Amino acid sequence: MAKVFIPALLHTFTKNVSEIDVEGNNVRTVINNLDMEFPGIKLKLVEGHRIKPSISVAVDGNITPMGLLEEVGEQSEVHFLPAISGG
Amino acid sequence: MSKKVHVQTIINGEDVEFLCEPRQSLLECLRDVIGMTGTKEGCNDGNCGACTVILEGRTVTSCLVLGVEVDGKELTTIEGIADGEKLHPIQTAFLENAALQCGICTPGFIIATKSLLDHNPDPSEYEIRWWLANNLCRCTGYDKIVRAVQESAKKIKAQAGG
Amino acid sequence: MTNIKEPKKYEVIGTRPLRPDGTDKVTGRAIYGGDFEMTGLIHGKILRSPHPHARIKSINYDKALELEGVIAVVTADDLPVNPDGNISIGYSRGNILAKDKVLYVGHAIAGVAAIDPHIAEEALDLIEVDYELLSAVMNVEEAMDSSSEIIHENSFMKEFGEMTVTNNNIDEHFQHKMGNIDKGFENADLIVEGKYSTVMVHQGYIEPQAATALWRTDGSLTVWNSTQGSFPDRDELSNILDIPISKIKVVPLEIGGGFGGKIPIYQEPVAALLSKKAGNPVKIIMSRKEVFESTGPTPGGYTWVKIGVKNDGKITAMQSELAFEAGAYPGSPVGMGSLCVFAAYKCDNQLVDGYDVIVNKPKTAAYRAPGSPNAAFGTEQVIDEISQKLGIDPIDFRMMNAISEGDRRVDGPKFPVNGLKQVLESMKNSPQYQKKLKGSNKGRGIAVGYWFNVGLQSSCSITVNTDGTVNLIEGSTDIGGSRASIAMQAAETLQIPYDSVNPSIVDTNTVGYTAVTGGSRTTFSTGYAAHLAAEDVRDQMIKRASEMWGVPNDSVVYSKGQFSSDADPELSMSFKELASQLENTGGSIAGKGSINPKKVGGSFAGSICDLEIDPDTGKSTILDFTAIQDAGKAIHPSYVEGQMQGGSAQGIGWALNEEYFYDQNGIMNNSSLLDYRMPTSLDLPDINTIIVEVPDPTHPYGVRGVGEANIVPPIPAIANAMKRASGKRFYNLPMNPPAVISKLNQDL
Numbered sequence: 001m002a003k004v005f006i007p008a009l010l011h012t013f014t015k016n017v018s019e020i021d022v023e024g025n026n027v028r029t030v031i032n033n034l035d036m037e038f039p040g041i042k043l044k045l046v047e048g049h050r051i052k053p054s055i056s057v058a059v060d061g062n063i064t065p066m067g068l069l070e071e072v073g074e075q076s077e078v079h080f081l082p083a084i085s086g087g
Numbered sequence: 088m089s090k091k092v093h094v095q096t097i098i099n100g101e102d103v104e105f106l107c108e109p110r111q112s113l114l115e116c117l118r119d120v121i122g123m124t125g126t127k128e129g130c131n132d133g134n135c136g137a138c139t140v141i142l143e144g145r146t147v148t149s150c151l152v153l154g155v156e157v158d159g160k161e162l163t164t165i166e167g168i169a170d171g172e173k174l175h176p177i178q179t180a181f182l183e184n185a186a187l188q189c190g191i192c193t194p195g196f197i198i199a200t201k202s203l204l205d206h207n208p209d210p211s212e213y214e215i216r217w218w219l220a221n222n223l224c225r226c227t228g229y230d231k232i233v234r235a236v237q238e239s240a241k242k243i244k245a246q247a248g249g
Numbered sequence: 250m251t252n253i254k255e256p257k258k259y260e261v262i263g264t265r266p267l268r269p270d271g272t273d274k275v276t277g278r279a280i281y282g283g284d285f286e287m288t289g290l291i292h293g294k295i296l297r298s299p300h301p302h303a304r305i306k307s308i309n310y311d312k313a314l315e316l317e318g319v320i321a322v323v324t325a326d327d328l329p330v331n332p333d334g335n336i337s338i339g340y341s342r343g344n345i346l347a348k349d350k351v352l353y354v355g356h357a358i359a360g361v362a363a364i365d366p367h368i369a370e371e372a373l374d375l376i377e378v379d380y381e382l383l384s385a386v387m388n389v390e391e392a393m394d395s396s397s398e399i400i401h402e403n404s405f406m407k408e409f410g411e412m413t414v415t416n417n418n419i420d421e422h423f424q425h426k427m428g429n430i431d432k433g434f435e436n437a438d439l440i441v442e443g444k445y446s447t448v449m450v451h452q453g454y455i456e457p458q459a460a461t462a463l464w465r466t467d468g469s470l471t472v473w474n475s476t477q478g479s480f481p482d483r484d485e486l487s488n489i490l491d492i493p494i495s496k497i498k499v500v501p502l503e504i505g506g507g508f509g510g511k512i513p514i515y516q517e518p519v520a521a522l523l524s525k526k527a528g529n530p531v532k533i534i535m536s537r538k539e540v541f542e543s544t545g546p547t548p549g550g551y552t553w554v555k556i557g558v559k560n561d562g563k564i565t566a567m568q569s570e571l572a573f574e575a576g577a578y579p580g581s582p583v584g585m586g587s588l589c590v591f592a593a594y595k596c597d598n599q600l601v602d603g604y605d606v607i608v609n610k611p612k613t614a615a616y617r618a619p620g621s622p623n624a625a626f627g628t629e630q631v632i633d634e635i636s637q638k639l640g641i642d643p644i645d646f647r648m649m650n651a652i653s654e655g656d657r658r659v660d661g662p663k664f665p666v667n668g669l670k671q672v673l674e675s676m677k678n679s680p681q682y683q684k685k686l687k688g689s690n691k692g693r694g695i696a697v698g699y700w701f702n703v704g705l706q707s708s709c710s711i712t713v714n715t716d717g718t719v720n721l722i723e724g725s726t727d728i729g730g731s732r733a734s735i736a737m738q739a740a741e742t743l744q745i746p747y748d749s750v751n752p753s754i755v756d757t758n759t760v761g762y763t764a765v766t767g768g769s770r771t772t773f774s775t776g777y778a779a780h781l782a783a784e785d786v787r788d789q790m791i792k793r794a795s796e797m798w799g800v801p802n803d804s805v806v807y808s809k810g811q812f813s814s815d816a817d818p819e820l821s822m823s824f825k826e827l828a829s830q831l832e833n834t835g836g837s838i839a840g841k842g843s844i845n846p847k848k849v850g851g852s853f854a855g856s857i858c859d860l861e862i863d864p865d866t867g868k869s870t871i872l873d874f875t876a877i878q879d880a881g882k883a884i885h886p887s888y889v890e891g892q893m894q895g896g897s898a899q900g901i902g903w904a905l906n907e908e909y910f911y912d913q914n915g916i917m918n919n920s921s922l923l924d925y926r927m928p929t930s931l932d933l934p935d936i937n938t939i940i941v942e943v944p945d946p947t948h949p950y951g952v953r954g955v956g957e958a959n960i961v962p963p964i965p966a967i968a969n970a971m972k973r974a975s976g977k978r979f980y981n982l983p984m985n986p987p988a989v990i991s992k993l994n995q996d997l
Contacts, residue, residue, distance in 0.1 A: 055409070081662075128457070134923040188730060189456070
């Protein structure tokens with residue numbers, strides 16, 4: 001199972017759960033399964049068929065441009081972060 | 088609309104004539120009237136040095152000179168520094184020392200360096216930094232430009248000696 | 250492929266060849282944004298707000314249109330309406346031409362096109378705008394005060410992409426949490442905290458924004474401009490003008506500096522609308538005053554930092570609150586600042602809150618490691634204070650607490666392999682640090698800084714010429730020698746001389762999508778794409794050799810620029826010889842490479858600054874300065890050094906002198922290069938450089954982008970040096986002579 005880290009600003013929503021193990025072989029299924037635990041969280045992360053533009057998803061520490069399609073391994077860590085860019 | 092004035096000048100050794108409005112700067116005349124865009128505009132108020140040219144042996148910021156003022160005078164611009172296809176030692180030194188990044192200030196720096204070395208063929212680092220303080224560069228921190236000027240002085244001396 | 254013998258050491262990478270565009274740039278032939286000319290060209294100028302905050306009651310431009318030589322005038326009424334109410338596109342359009350309100354001095358209101366720029370300028374004076382003045386909100390403290398004027402009436406604070414019910418000038422709140430902050434502080438033997446403020450500064454590129462637009466009668470739009478990213482410009486033009494990207498071509502010209510400031514577009518849509526009305530191509534070049542007042546500087550604001558530490562030097566808790574000016578529309582780099590603020594330090598208990606705050610100033614844009622310098626000005630001073638109080642050498646103290654591979658960032662992910670400890674070691678061993686600094690009023694300060702570096706999309710193609718040279722087609726505008734650093738990677742992979750690679754930077758119709766030249770990504774991502782295109786060419790060439798020779802594909806070996814076959818030792822051919830045989834072996838060869846990297850390593854940088862304060866004038870003179878940075882692998886060391894020196898110079902200017910100086914009415918009083926006063930050659934010392942190479946394993950050549958992290962540490966390093974020189978801690982930027990004098994006179 002992948003370890004999903006809940007962003008600090010969603011801790012109220014998850015009743016202070018900050019980490020949770022979730023099944024899933026890619027980010028899409030992980031989010032779907034996360035939504036079973038915390039109904040409604042998917043809407044906070046996903047817009048249509050993609051991660052919200054203001055959010056990045058990192059699998060094993062790497063912010064992935066693949067978004068929902070990124071593969072997730074058994075031991076993977078999944079983080080949701082604010083999107084960043086550079087100068 | 089204002090009447091245009093006829094100006095006769097020598098640019099990089101060639102006779103040049105043009106018509107300009109009295110309000111047009113030399114920079115504007117070079118770039119927009121004659122079509123010599125090697126001289127760059129960075130501020131249009133004399134503070135960045137990107138438009139530096141040599142007028143009658145002195146460096147001036149061409150944005151602060153009116154086009155009509157150069158009537159009967161002699162100018163050197165960046166287009167006149169190389170000898171045909173052969174680069175001037177200053178140009179070579181700037182390239183070899185990676186003294187440019189974006190390159191927009193480079194024509195002004197090369198002109199200023201030419202003028203410095205014409206006046207003082209063997210400047211100290213302080214003299215180089217003092218002379219070039221009229222020209223702003225935002226990319227390099229000036230370090231590699233100073234090295235390029237030192238190298239230029241050496242190259243020119245070697246050329247004269249050989 | 251297993252039949253490729255990789256060269257043991259690099260032939261091209263690590264050397265210092267001349268840049269391909271060099272000759273044009275030293276002779277004045279290179280065509281920058283303002284140098285572009287075409288038949289029928291007319292000139293545009295933009296009317297801008299003299300007020301920081303006002304309602305536009307009416308605009309009347311009849312008299313301007315009557316002036317002889319004026320061809321067209323446009324206002325926000327000429328922009329497409331926003332039927333779906335998309336807030337983000339509404340903000341983008343609002344910053345191009347103000348609709349109902351002006352939100353800062355310099356906010357664009359109307360564009361005029363005329364047969365020459367002087368007439369266009371005269372016409373601006375003939376446009377009548379009736380304003381109702383509103384009170385202006387000029388800094389973050391004021392803006393966050395609930396009694397202040399609300400700049401965007403219908404806007405609510407966001408938290409993690411969601412609207413809250415809070416209606417104030419805070420557009421977004423970021424928060425990152427790790428461990429237990431209260432417990433962390435309880436366990437500390439020493440706690441140091443401070444609030445550190447910075448003011449708005451500009452990137453200061455020497456070339457003002459310049460663009461020409463031609464809107465043809467068939468509805469297609471071409472823009473020639475000075476930009477950090479032609480593809481993002483195309484996308485933004487499509488959003489703002491509501492025309493499909495297939496109708497837009499952006500042709501990037503040479504760019505005279507950007508540092509993040511030429512990522513957004515400003516006058517391009519105005520020039521396009523004027524061209525649509527006039528039927529002519531329209532060129533708009535900004536004045537320097539417009540560059541200061543109407544483009545995107547980087548914000549001021551505050552960074553409050555509190556750090557707890559054990560007597561043995563171990564950090565137990567780190568907390569920060571950052572509030573940065575977004576400018577008139579959302580989007581300060583406070584999100585990035587919040588992630589950089591404690592990036593260098595390992596600590597299990599952290600809490601960071603960031604606020605993006607709307608004020609009546611120009612909308613901020615990226616500037617070299619955006620947000621990180623503002624954050625480091627706080628953190629690195631508190632760290633210095635602690636090391637002084639504990640009596641530990643400031644480099645040793647940082648080394649004791651430095652993050653390593655596998656340690657978590659405040660937002661959760663683990664750090665990949667990085668060069669922080671190697672940077673600290675190089676600082677300690679540097680000639681400058683090894684030398685004692687003696688004398689009164691002198692001080693030495695050090696600091697470190699971090700930038701993530703981004704990946705993003707890049708594409709390249711490579712075609713092979715029959716003389717054995719190749720053409721490298723790329724979409725990354727070259728802001729500081731990237732033609733060279735990308736061509737060098739292609740040459741290395743192809744095992745051909747650097748001079749055999751001819752790079753071209755092309756328009757948005759001619760190469761695959763390529764993101765901005767920025768985020769320290771160009772040498773990394775576009776270099777990676779060039780490497781992939783080169784591998785594609787090499788593999789196609791191997792196939793040709795095997796077909797020509799009638800030997801199996803996998804028997805062909807390419808090494809040191811020679812094709813040979815294990816099947817027959819007699820068979821051998823150089824790259825050049827095979828290139829001459831393309832016509833009769835199947836035709837020309839084109840290789841392609843496209844990438845959107847999933848992994849990218851960040852870069853740490855350090856600064857050592859020795860300075861002397863003149864107690865009579867308050868002037869600080871930098872005596873010696875060393876910049877240290879992890880480049881992963883320096884492709885062209887001269888341009889890596891150049892980035893480090895340039896970033897240091899900008900940091901020094903930011904620390905000691907630069908600021909947007911506003912009067913009480915919200916008017917900037919120093920919007921010229923004389924009064925803004927960026928460092929000249931006489932203000933700066935020699936800048937020593939030490940390149941550290943801890944390769945990023947995710948890149949074929951180990952590259953880490955070096956464009957940004959170098960601006961971060963100079964600012965706190967100078968502040969720390971000033972503390973040690975004067976005994977006074979500086980909590981505000983800039984640390985200019987008046988600030989120093991008033992500080993020195995405190996407690997007298």
